[in-house]
Amino acid sequence: MAHAALPKTLEGKVAVVSGSSSGIGAAIARELSARGAHVTVNYPFEHLKEEAASVVSTLATAGLAVEADISTVDGPAKLVQAAVAEWNRIDIIVNNAGLAVNLPFEEQTLEHWDRLVNLNGRGTFLLTQEALKHLTKGSGRIVNIASASARTPPPWQTIYGGTKGMVDSFTMCWAKELPPKYGCTVNAVSPGPTKTEGFAAAGEEVMEFLQPTIDATPCGSRMGEPTEIAYAVAMLCEERASWVCGSHIVVSGGLQIG
Template sequence: MASPTTTTEPVPQTLFDKVAIVSGSSSGIGRAIAHELSAHGARVVINYPFESLRAEAEVAAEGLPAPHVLVEAGLRTVEGPHRLVDAAVSAFGRVDVLVNNAGVAINLPFEEQTLEHWDDIVNLNGRGMFLLTQSVLPHLTKGSGRIVNIVSVSSRGPPPLQTLYVGSKGMVDSFTRVWAQELPPKYGCTVNAVSPGPVETPAFTSLGPEVMEVLQPNISRTPVAPRMAKPEEIAHAVAFLCEERARWVNGAHLFVNGGLVIQ
């Protein structure tokens, strides 16, 4: 399968030899981010949550031009985030970039959302990235580390049916603001957020006609074009924030959604 990053021009090696963990990178946006960072020279850690998704992760890793490893680590668990970081450090000795991408959503009327849904979404979208970031910090390269949190336009422009998802992404949004002030003085890193709108991934396109009927009006009013984003369009923005030339960008919330939400 071809890499999501396709170009006829040589890709500048602006991330050469950097070590990047991309959580939830066996498919969708995370896969595109992993390929984009690898194309710029980064050594990438591909993360998948279950052994049953090993084959999907292997497919996701096809075509990566830089060294990489595949790590099974379920970030819904308390142990998974630490296991992912341990594997990355064992393979490459350090971490330069952390992309907190792993996440899950449900689209249901508020009355139908349950405590099981709460645990599933909050444990991954909130607690998982909280613990993963804590686990990375002792190994993050001081002076040039990068943390990029994938949020969502839903955190600022919430649609119907997404109470728990929006709440969890609001948590990630708030974490970013706090960490961008607290962590750089200690670690010399930057902390930023990227907020996609609807993205053409298998997870999104499989939502079903009823959900799409609710979400389609938002997609259709996107100013740049009435369509969903391509995963690689999100990945390009993430890669920029990971580069040395973005060293003065900290605490930014970069909306990569065609102008669907502007703040």
């Protein structure tokens, strides 16, 4: 792979990336591994085991695939415990697992609410709490994958935008509270529309709805690539990024600012 030539700036680091058997999460896992980190790849359900194993097989370093549903109460702890059992610590935690529902407000239901809030919001909350117990003091990295929808939500994303706004607020709060205790940094990366399996499965109606927005992207009328999001995440995980904390990096080709 092309990434194999990257300098091993994260050599020996241990990273956990939630929701990483496909899409942006898989790209993040590969990017961190290419820089030398050992990555725990996470998938939520048994039927995705082969998909996760396929991602691990492409990593440049020894990796691990762990089944844990981050939307459950005990899933986050299961993921952390598996990583710690393998490598005895965690240096990098990437809260990537997330789910979107694109529907008119009137059609969004309590079931949608529970699914998105439990995964996008509570999952990020619990996984970070668990990871802190094992986070390397003085150099840990917490990166939350928010969304451009956290601050500039389009129509049809009432619950999704709300949960990503929650993640955005978590980031700002933790960036003030956690570094004095743990010597870590806390930042957020907010992707704009990105070419993932999830977006492909959203359906033609959603894509037609979003196309004018995509066409208006200043850097080019296209969706982002998962590797472009992964690069921003990896940058924040580097040792030289130790003075970057509380940042909200939007990776959207200039579509959203701030």
